Amino acid sequence: MSTLTEAVRTSTSGARNRRRAGRVRTSGSRALPAYYWMVWPAVIAFAAFHTIPVLVGIFFSFTNYAGYGDWSFVGLANYINLVKDDLVLAAYGFSFLFAIVATILTNVISLAIALGLNAKIRARNFWRGVYFVPYVLAILVIGYVFQFLFSNSLPKILSDIPLFRDNILTNPDWAWTAIVGLAVWQACAFSIIIYLSGLQTIPPELYEAASLDGASPWRQFGAITFPLISAFFTINVVLSLKSFLQVFDPIVALTNGGPGTSTESVTLLVFRGGFSGGEFAYQTANAVIFFIVITIVSLVQFRVLQRREADI
Amino acid sequence: MTTATNVLAEAEVTAPRPRRRRRRAVESDDTRKTNWWATALIAVCSLTVLIPLYLAVVVALKSPEQLAAGNGFEWPNPVRWENFADAWERTAFPQALVNTSLITVGSVVFTLLTSSVVAYALARNSHRRFFKGVFFYFLAALFIPFPIIMLPLVKQTSLLGLDNQIGMILLYTIFGISLNIFIYSAYIRSIPIELEEAARVDGASTWRVFWQIVFPLLTPINATVGILTCVWAWNDFIMPLVVLTDPAARTIPLAQYVFQGQYNIDTTTAFASYLMAMAPLLIVYIFSQRWVISGVTRGSIK
Numbered sequence: 023m024s025t026l027t028e029a030v031r032t033s034t035s036g037a038r039n040r041r042r043a044g045r046v047r048t049s050g051s052r053a054l055p056a057y058y059w060m061v062w063p064a065v066i067a068f069a070a071f072h073t074i075p076v077l078v079g080i081f082f083s084f085t086n087y088a089g090y091g092d093w094s095f096v097g098l099a100n101y102i103n104l105v106k107d108d109l110v111l112a113a114y115g116f117s118f119l120f121a122i123v124a125t126i127l128t129n130v131i132s133l134a135i136a137l138g139l140n141a142k143i144r145a146r147n148f149w150r151g152v153y154f155v156p157y158v159l160a161i162l163v164i165g166y167v168f169q170f171l172f173s174n175s176l177p178k179i180l181s182d183i184p185l186f187r188d189n190i191l192t193n194p195d196w197a198w199t200a201i202v203g204l205a206v207w208q209a210c211a212f213s214i215i216i217y218l219s220g221l222q223t224i225p226p227e228l229y230e231a232a233s234l235d236g237a238s239p240w241r242q243f244g245a246i247t248f249p250l251i252s253a254f255f256t257i258n259v260v261l262s263l264k265s266f267l268q269v270f271d272p273i274v275a276l277t278n279g280g281p282g283t284s285t286e287s288v289t290l291l292v293f294r295g296g297f298s299g300g301e302f303a304y305q306t307a308n309a310v311i312f313f314i315v316i317t318i319v320s321l322v323q324f325r326v327l328q329r330r331e332a333d334i
Numbered sequence: 335m336t337t338a339t340n341v342l343a344e345a346e347v348t349a350p351r352p353r354r355r356r357r358r359a360v361e362s363d364d365t366r367k368t369n370w371w372a373t374a375l376i377a378v379c380s381l382t383v384l385i386p387l388y389l390a391v392v393v394a395l396k397s398p399e400q401l402a403a404g405n406g407f408e409w410p411n412p413v414r415w416e417n418f419a420d421a422w423e424r425t426a427f428p429q430a431l432v433n434t435s436l437i438t439v440g441s442v443v444f445t446l447l448t449s450s451v452v453a454y455a456l457a458r459n460s461h462r463r464f465f466k467g468v469f470f471y472f473l474a475a476l477f478i479p480f481p482i483i484m485l486p487l488v489k490q491t492s493l494l495g496l497d498n499q500i501g502m503i504l505l506y507t508i509f510g511i512s513l514n515i516f517i518y519s520a521y522i523r524s525i526p527i528e529l530e531e532a533a534r535v536d537g538a539s540t541w542r543v544f545w546q547i548v549f550p551l552l553t554p555i556n557a558t559v560g561i562l563t564c565v566w567a568w569n570d571f572i573m574p575l576v577v578l579t580d581p582a583a584r585t586i587p588l589a590q591y592v593f594q595g596q597y598n599i600d601t602t603t604a605f606a607s608y609l610m611a612m613a614p615l616l617i618v619y620i621f622s623q624r625w626v627i628s629g630v631t632r633g634s635i636k
Contacts, residue, residue, distance in 0.1 A: 053459045056540035060455035061468055064448060064511060071508045072475055075486040082486070089485075135379060142366040143373040151623040152380045155387070158619045158626075160569035160587045163611045166594055167390045170406065170601065175389070178405035207382065212630075219631045268479050271571050274591070289572075292481040297576070302485055309482035317477050 079306045089302035100307035109283060110308060113291040114315075116198065120287065121266035124202050124209070128262050129255070132210045136217035137247070150218070157211035161204070165275025168204045172276070194284040197277050201285060204272045209265075213258050220254035221247070256327040264320055288312050390612070394418070394605035401602055414602070421607035429582065430589040431614070433499055434568060437585060440503035441567040442560050445510050449559060450552055452511065453518030454544055458527075460519070469519070475512045480572065488576050497579045505577065506567045514559050521555040522548070557629040568615055586611045 083100055087093035104110050139150055156164070173189045180186035185193065190200050224247065232242045248255070270289045273279060279286040279294070286294075292309050295301035389406060394417055396410040421427065459465035487505075491497045496504060525548065533543045571587045578584065584592065590611050593604060619626055 053455075053462055053465065054540050057455040057459055057465070060451045060540075060544075061465065064452040064508075065468055065471070067504075067508050068472065068475070068511060071487070071490070071505060072478075072483065075483045075490060076478060078486040078490075079482050135376070138372045138376045138379070141369045141372040143369055143376055145373075147624060149376050149380060150627060151620075152383055154623075154627055154630075155383055155616070155619070158565055158569075158615045159612050160571065160590075162569075162571045162587045163590050163608050164386060164390075166590065166604070166608055167386050167393075170393065170605070171386065171389060174601075175406040179407075207386075215627065215630055268481070274571070289479075289481050292484065293572075293576070296485045297488075306482070306485050309479070309484070313477075313479055313482050316479050320477065 080310055082303045083307035083310050085303045087303040088300040089296070090300075093303070096303075100304050101311070103304070104308055104311060109286070110288075110291065112283060113286050113288045116285060117267050117269065117287045117289075120198055120202060120205075120269060121263050124205050124266045124269075125259060125262045127202065127206045128209045128213055128266075129258055131206065132213035132258075133217050133255075135210070136214045136221055137243075139214065139218055140221040150215075153214050154211050156208045157215075159208070161208050161271040162275050164208070165204055165272050168200070168207075169276050172200050191277050192281050194281045197281060197285050201269070201272050201276050204276060205266065205269060208272075209262060213262065216254055216258055217251065220251035224250050252327075252331045256324070256331060259327060260320055260323050263323065264316060267316055267319070390605060390609055393602060394609045396602050398600055398602055417600075417602050417606035418610065420600075420603045421610060424603065425589045425593045425607045425610075426584070427586075427589070427607065427610055430584050430586045433583055434585045436499050437502045437506070437574075438564055438567040440499075441506035441510070442563050444503060444507040445514060445563045446556050446560055448507060449511055449514035450518055450549060450556065451544060453515040454522055454548055456515060457519035457522040460523075469515065472512045472515055476516075484572075484576055491577050492579060497577055498583050501577060502567075502574060502585075505573060506563065506570075510559075510563055510566070514563075517559055518552070518555055521552065525551055554629075554632055557625075558632050561626055561629045565615070 082093075084095055084097060085093045086096045086099075135153060139146065139153065143149065169191065172186075172191050176186045177189055185196060191197050228246050228250075229242060232246060237245065268289050269287045270293070273285055273287055273290055277285045279290050288308065292305045292312070295308075296305035299305075392408070392410055393401060393406055395413045395415070396417075397414045400408075400410055400414075456465050456469045460469065488497075491501050491505075494501075529547055529551075530543050533547055538546070569587060570585075571591065574585045574588045575591070578588065581592075590608060593599065593607060
């Protein structure tokens, strides 16, 4: 996921090497046949198992196919109905609310913890190891442990707080916060590592100079740390929002979309309607819209965050 | 889609480039005073990670009566080990373990063998239009959410008879390509081309150059790609859920899902099975912790 940063990062230096490679090997404009043999199988396999399903999906989104039996073209009817469907709108509402809150929390918490782990602390490598543990756990499985925590332990431990006493997972208004808790708990592991690698790129001399000038820790953070890791911030925010929008596992583990449909995300809706609800075409149309929405959101975020980076 | 990747690339132009020399200096001769406040805070915050794990362990060791009596956090007395034996049988754990191991090992091996070759060809020919086009074609797929592929993919895999472990290996390898060539090609471009040219002068073919010279040099990035693929394939839930049809092909997360779905399960037995589901990767991680973290970090920045 966040490996994106590396590739993007080095692709800027890659340009230099590429030019050199071009200069060294100038013989002819066609590559050696072996290179084509290296690439074609992957292109064909990728087209067959990724691109064709995408195109088939887009095709069926203009039909009334239920997943079985006959079908016929219905034009844009699916898309028009989607916009009027309260269940779909609610799923988008939930997905966005969830993704925005989870993105903010993940980034604030993991940046804070990364700062702590980057400070000179005792047993630093041990703590780094501990904070990365959630990454290697299947979120579905650890999610069941959280489910027990929310529905059995917390009602007994926090019996004075009505929200927890009555099991937060059965509360249509607040169940989503429990899902945020679980998702953030896991997502932080990776974000912390990304921020930590970002922090390690900052030369310590800058802090020495700043503290000689009498800058407070807060000011050092605002004037040195944050600007210098803003590229990592951009990557983390864009990637977290994109993956939180597609939330699935934590919901299945905690509420299964309930109570009612109050925690149903778009992915869960597509999965349910598409496989067991006989809405193959309809939910595929939903997925196509979802794709457009995610792409637009990611691009807008990049533009905005990038401009902010440039201003510094 | 190409605009998307351009944006990606532009966003990083301003990024500071890490200084390896400096980082090493920070780690070895860090003369700062130990920050006890930070140490304490980090220790306290780490409880949020450790408490759910503790809960998983103690509940798995209780009898249903002990569980009903308390809030779940008490240490069980006496410890009930039979939960593990029950869970072992009721979730058909050995079978799920074999399936998951097979899928994970297969995916990692195939991913390393194929993604690296593709990335090599793309990186060394990135000035040629065909290869550049292929690169962006793969990259564009990073923006396509899984739900859009999900429904047609299921039809396709069952039609082709790939709704099994082999199919899963194939899918993880293919779907991983987008990200992996991205990780690989950046690294390959930093390998001096002179080595390869020397081998060519000695008469080595392109394939031979790749396997004998380039591939061994890729070890650090192979580790990164291997770790990411391993964790993904081992823990993934949604893809096995939609693709696998035969109950005998169930992976570990899928087995937990089915188990949880059955009405009237004992919570304690369920927890024993969760613990067994989390254990293999957790144990591997504990023993290779530093190596895993540095591998992932290398993948994220270089």
